[in-house]
Amino acid sequence: MNDIAADLDLVIAKTRHERFRELAADPLATGLHEWIRSEAAKLRGEGYSSPSKEIAIGRVPRDHRLRVGFLTPCLLKGGTEEWHRQLVLNLDPRKIALTGLVVTQPADVERDVYQEFASKVPTGIGPEAAKALIDTSEIIVTWGAADFSPFKLRSDLRVVGVGHGDSQSVWGRKVIAALAPHVTHWVAVSESAYTPETNRSVVPNGCDLSRVKAARSRADVRSELGFTDKDRVILHVGRLVNCDKHLDVLVESMALLDPRYKLLLVGDGNDWPEILALAETKIPGRFVRVPFTLAIGDYLHAADDGILLSHSEGFGLVLVEYLAAGLPTISTPVGFAKSHPECFRIVESAGNHQAVASTIIKDFDDPDRLTRTEAGTELVSREYSSEAFVMRWEDYFQSIAPPPPALPSRWEMAKSLVKSVAAQIAAGNPLCTDEETDARLAVCEVCPQRIPGDWRCGGVTGCGCWLREKAPLKTSQCPSGKWPL
Numbered sequence: 001m002n003d004i005a006a007d008l009d010l011v012i013a014k015t016r017h018e019r020f021r022e023l024a025a026d027p028l029a030t031g032l033h034e035w036i037r038s039e040a041a042k043l044r045g046e047g048y049s050s051p052s053k054e055i056a057i058g059r060v061p062r063d064h065r066l067r068v069g070f071l072t073p074c075l076l077k078g079g080t081e082e083w084h085r086q087l088v089l090n091l092d093p094r095k096i097a098l099t100g101l102v103v104t105q106p107a108d109v110e111r112d113v114y115q116e117f118a119s120k121v122p123t124g125i126g127p128e129a130a131k132a133l134i135d136t137s138e139i140i141v142t143w144g145a146a147d148f149s150p151f152k153l154r155s156d157l158r159v160v161g162v163g164h165g166d167s168q169s170v171w172g173r174k175v176i177a178a179l180a181p182h183v184t185h186w187v188a189v190s191e192s193a194y195t196p197e198t199n200r201s202v203v204p205n206g207c208d209l210s211r212v213k214a215a216r217s218r219a220d221v222r223s224e225l226g227f228t229d230k231d232r233v234i235l236h237v238g239r240l241v242n243c244d245k246h247l248d249v250l251v252e253s254m255a256l257l258d259p260r261y262k263l264l265l266v267g268d269g270n271d272w273p274e275i276l277a278l279a280e281t282k283i284p285g286r287f288v289r290v291p292f293t294l295a296i297g298d299y300l301h302a303a304d305d306g307i308l309l310s311h312s313e314g315f316g317l318v319l320v321e322y323l324a325a326g327l328p329t330i331s332t333p334v335g336f337a338k339s340h341p342e343c344f345r346i347v348e349s350a351g352n353h354q355a356v357a358s359t360i361i362k363d364f365d366d367p368d369r370l371t372r373t374e375a376g377t378e379l380v381s382r383e384y385s386s387e388a389f390v391m392r393w394e395d396y397f398q399s400i401a402p403p404p405p406a407l408p409s410r411w412e413m414a415k416s417l418v419k420s421v422a423a424q425i426a427a428g429n430p431l432c433t434d435e436e437t438d439a440r441l442a443v444c445e446v447c448p449q450r451i452p453g454d455w456r457c458g459g460v461t462g463c464g465c466w467l468r469e470k471a472p473l474k475t476s477q478c479p480s481g482k483w484p485l
């Protein structure tokens, strides 16, 4: 840049075009440097011979940030929201330009959850926002029953369908079947998560380790919840539903245990009234419920065993959270527990309360339960942290990134240049106002045709022009008709 500084000053003085300075600072702007040198030489009345080195034209190396957008059918208080929270909010902005998070079903939005995301990343709701997201992204990540039929999907767009459920989930299989015609790549959140086999990758989830830290002492939290030192507190964190978490079975199993065994439930869910009625009948005075909270650390450290009685789980993030907090855990063989059974006390059936009760007793009697749990805690901190999870996704995005758009041939660029120069001269060289120029460049900024890491128009229909120089010329046009009139 320094060696062309004088040439640049001269060209800017002549053209009154400060944008050249910004553009010339781009390390990829080799072609522009040559042009500036040649113009400056002409202005000084010097001869100028082009260097033997060819000005690089052709594919531009991928040095830009990938534009990635997330399309979700809902934003409620569940596992996929936590998954979005960890991923969407933590992607490295030096590698990924997040185009936004859009919810397709306005009815399935909880305002406070939406606000939490909206305060940190671009968000939107409904088909218009979804269209804008698709149009400005190179990669769309989706799950759930997103309806793509109203949208035109570019052939270079990568649509990643994420399988959060396992093959036991009828709903999960339906969702995958609905997405299949639009998806180009599949990601399973664990080995056992269900997706079609074509273009399938496994990108395991991770756990926000800050969430599992306790803010208060175990003794204080237990005393506040009404538990004594001698109590054996079994903890369930998650949705309070019977259909796939089998909380009715858990309550029935607790009723078979002696009164030292207490139940702590943390979460919300449609079946809570039913579960409450059952617990009041079967285990009166032996259970406590805490409504949904993200700050689960205190409860993880106050309990003695974590439990998950699910027959269908793609990953089961809570299993990782239990282990991260050093909590011995009982689980059915699903998701993470299926991948790492050595870290858990496994109960084969989610529906048999006698088996659950005897497994709980067996776990408390097992002298090795803390050693087993320590190995799990170590595994989680090594491989299943939030940071490791986000990095896995960043690497995955790079691995499926569409190739950068190519510039058109020199001949095509020459024709396009001559045509636009002729039109501009014929019209008396009219220029746009700064506002008009900025409006044009704002469209280019998010346009997939723009050459990444550069400000040139490329791709299938691109003209190859330097956009910052072309945009101010009133008669110039976007080859795809995207500029405001």
Ligand code: SF4
Pocket: 443, 444, 447, 448, 449, 450, 456, 457, 458, 462, 463, 467, 477, 478, 479, 480, 481, 482, 483
């Ligand atoms: S000129 Fe048009 S096609 Fe080219 S990058 Fe800009 S908006 Fe996209």
